[in-house]
Amino acid sequence: xxxxxxxxxxxxxxxxxxxxxxxxxxxxxxxxxxxxxxxxxxxxxxxxxxxxxxxxxxxxxxxxxxxxxxxxxxxxxxxxxxxxxxxxxxxxxxxxxxxxxxxxxxxxxxxxxxxxxxxxxxxxxxxxxxxxxxxxxxxxxxxxxxxxxxxxxxxxxxxxxxxxxxxxxxxxxxxxxxxxxxxxxxxxxxxxxxxxxxxxxxxxxxxxxxxxxxxxxxxxxxxxxxxxxxxxxxxxxxxxxxxxxxxxxxxxxxxxxxxxxxxxxxxxxxxxxxxxxxxxxxxxxxxxxxxxxxxxxxxxxxxxxxxxxxxxxxxxxxxxxxxxxxxxxxxxxxxxxxxxxxxxxxxxxxxxxxxxxxxxxxxxxxxxxxxxxxxxxxxxxxxxxxxxxxxxxxxxxxxxxxxxxxxxxxxxxxxxxxxxxxxxxxxxxxxxxxxxxxxxxxxxxxxxxxxxxxxxxxxxxxxxxxxxxxxxxxxxxxxxxxxxxxxxxxxxxxxxxxxxxxxxxxxxxxxxxxxxxxxxxxxxxxxxxxxxxxxxxxxxxxxxxxxxxxxxxxxxxxxxxxxxxxxxxxxxxxxxxxxxxxxxxxxxxxxxxxxxxxxxxxxxxxxxxxxxxxxxxxxxxxxxxxxxxxxxxxxxxxxxxxxxxxxxxxxxxxxxxxxxxxxxxxxxxxxxxxxxxxxxxx
Numbered sequence: 189x190x191x192x193x194x195x196x197x198x199x200x201x202x203x204x205x206x207x208x209x210x211x212x213x214x215x216x217x218x219x220x221x222x223x224x225x226x227x228x229x230x231x232x233x234x235x236x237x238x239x240x241x242x243x244x245x246x247x248x249x250x251x252x253x254x255x256x257x258x259x260x261x262x263x264x265x266x267x268x269x270x271x272x273x274x275x276x277x278x279x280x281x282x283x284x285x286x287x288x289x290x291x292x293x294x295x296x297x298x299x300x301x302x303x304x305x306x307x308x309x310x311x312x313x314x315x316x317x318x319x320x321x322x323x324x325x326x327x328x329x330x331x332x333x334x335x336x337x338x339x340x341x342x343x344x345x346x347x348x349x350x351x352x353x354x355x356x357x358x359x360x361x362x363x364x365x366x367x368x369x370x371x372x373x374x375x376x377x378x379x380x381x382x383x384x385x386x387x388x389x390x391x392x393x394x395x396x397x398x399x400x401x402x403x404x405x406x407x408x409x410x411x412x413x414x415x416x417x418x419x420x421x422x423x424x425x426x427x428x429x430x431x432x433x434x435x436x437x438x439x440x441x442x443x444x445x446x447x448x449x450x451x452x453x454x455x456x457x458x459x460x461x462x463x464x465x466x467x468x469x470x471x472x473x474x475x476x477x478x479x480x481x482x483x484x485x486x487x488x489x490x491x492x493x494x495x496x497x498x499x500x501x502x503x504x505x506x507x508x509x510x511x512x513x514x515x516x517x518x519x520x521x522x523x524x525x526x527x528x529x530x531x532x533x534x535x536x537x538x539x540x541x542x543x544x545x546x547x548x549x550x551x552x553x554x555x556x557x558x559x560x561x562x563x564x565x566x567x568x569x570x571x572x573x574x575x576x577x578x579x580x581x582x583x584x585x586x587x588x589x590x591x592x593x594x595x596x597x598x599x600x601x602x603x604x605x606x607x608x609x610x611x612x613x614x615x616x617x618x619x620x621x622x623x624x625x626x627x628x629x630x631x632x633x634x635x636x637x638x639x640x641x642x643x644x645x646x647x648x649x650x651x652x653x654x655x656x657x658x659x660x661x662x663x664x665x666x667x668x669x670x671x672x673x674x675x676x677x678x679x680x681x682x683x684x685x686x687x688x689x690x691x692x693x694x695x696x697x698x699x700x701x702x703x704x705x706x707x708x709x710x711x712x713x714x715x716x717x718x719x720x721x722x723x724x725x726x727x728x729x730x731x732x733x734x735x736x737x738x739x740x741x742x743x744x745x746x747x748x749x750x751x752x753x754x755x756x757x758x759x760x761x762x763x764x765x766x767x768x769x770x771x772x773x774x775x776x777x778x779x780x781x782x783x784x785x786x787x788x789x790x791x792x793x794x795x796x797x798x799x800x801x802x803x804x805x806x807x808x809x810x811x812x813x814x815x816x817x818x819x820x821x822x823x824x825x826x827x828x829x830x831x832x833x834x835x836x837x838x839x840x841x842x843x844x845x846x847x848x849x850x851x852x853x854x855x856x857x858x859x860x861x862x863x864x865x866x867x868x869x870x
Contacts, residue, residue: 222236433449543849647664
């Protein structure tokens, strides 16, 4: 069996998302490619394949499709964004010179300089267009290339005489270069934020061995090693503080802006910044599994995902470009043969149609907004696993909550342990905590906390088996201990049934509402709300009354929850909010699954959205980001479509010169970019 291999390529020559879609189709034709995703804003392709794939062959296939590619290399941040504008503005200044020369009658000199501008500064447009047209594929560069090259051909035709409009081609190239540079700088501004953070995490760390400090590569350290982190440094890897006290800034990782105190025994996360004193931490996760790297990986996967609306745009663009080329050709024929226009004017109008109809703005309408929304969500401690989730959120009209650990604190206090003639309360708690230490359930964590606070000894357990939604059992000090929920329809409290070598004991627990549960009331005006719980109906109902939720069902197994979600989906689009192993099936089944900050790894894997901090208080933020993102996308569509609807007829009737058509086209793209990069409200 071949091992999967992930390759990232930098791709040049893409003008819009339709180009990205075309490259994806080319990559998928290779039988050794398992999965391929192309990101237009990032200008990257991510390919998953078996190890027998030859990367050079893949690059050659992309080249034949009309684009260039190379293996991705990490680059330092650019020193100045203004350097990128040098070439576009040089092209524009030289074009002004061409216009001046034409006005003074120096046509030969003007033609030579104009040809240089069009062929040299516009070479990437012509190369991409030529490669694509060889395969009868047309992209946005096809319109620009045909339009600018036509100005050369017409200006050099013998039948034209001394009349030239070679400067038109120069303006087309110059304005397009300026528009593209604005796009790329705006995109890079968003991307560089994430890249800067990633690159700032140290690759060599200060490890303490035999009471001596030495630097080692982060990939070579192991769990249990001690690492020293100085003030001002970024915590390189997850660990537990073993020495020192400090304040850390976790805003990069969780979005929490307030510095957090860390002392002996506290967990510190990779990517957070040590603010005050040096600390020594014991590594408890290897680099690849660290919190920061896991978040970075999820963000990367989201960047390479594609919402359904983008597929529609790709299809429209693929048809739109050849349609405009046909319309331009028909416009020329009608004007030259039917309206008796001279060839210069007929071609000028046809070129205006080509240039002004370039749908660059349409291709930019969605990806920039989604990228901006993703960065905004990350800064608020919210991870979207894919851009399509933002789209699905807009259709949600019902929210379903797990109770324990979601609507409640998830922390249980022992109210009473029933009398036993065989064991003391301390012994019972010791047995229970010894098996529960192997579970991530909120009740298990609470019982371990109770045991720690009571000074009860926790032993090693053997043959531990946990059944999600039912209980856990294991062998402790030679005794079989089984912890189960006690089904008592008359009780509002949570009761555990404990069997120690088949001798029964009951533990009654009490739990409080989550302090953030008040947020649920604000959601009731927008969504149908439901509570599904494994606790008994009476207790679940009591919590529901406090929150004014009518639909609440208890005594549910994971299978029962899953069935209830499926039934609700017949009438509603469901978002499910949960945190435990038993919530994983429901998180996966729901239209959108939201895993809370206290979620188990199973729940995080199943969820579409992961909350890194906060829980219920982030629900409104999630939907606000989604709503405002798609409002922005609709605004972009309006800007792009109104432009094309109004300007194409203007060009067809000959009311705009090609140079101004190029300027209008560039301004259209810039307007969409600027609208996309405006701050999105949360």
